Amino acid sequence: MICKSCGDEVDRLVRVRVGRKTHKLCEECAELKREELEIADDAEAAMREMMEYKGR
Numbered sequence: 001m002i003c004k005s006c007g008d009e010v011d012r013l014v015r016v017r018v019g020r021k022t023h024k025l026c027e028e029c030a031e032l033k034r035e036e037l038e039i040a041d042d043a044e045a046a047m048r049e050m051m052e053y054k055g056r
């Protein structure tokens with residue numbers, strides 16, 4: 001199997017849900033993707049908090 005993200009051939013692919021889509025990636029890319037998503041979530045939450053803060 002080949003990871004679509006990095007093009008490496010791996011024994012197994014890991015499914016990562018991104019929004020409505022499911023990506024099949026190698027474990028390495030899956031981990032990176034998950035981190036990326038977490039960071040995006042955190043950034044969004046932080047942004048919302050800041051907006052609320054300013055609103056006071």
Ligand SMILES: [Zn+2]
Binds near residue numbers: 006027
């Ligand atoms: Zn990969």
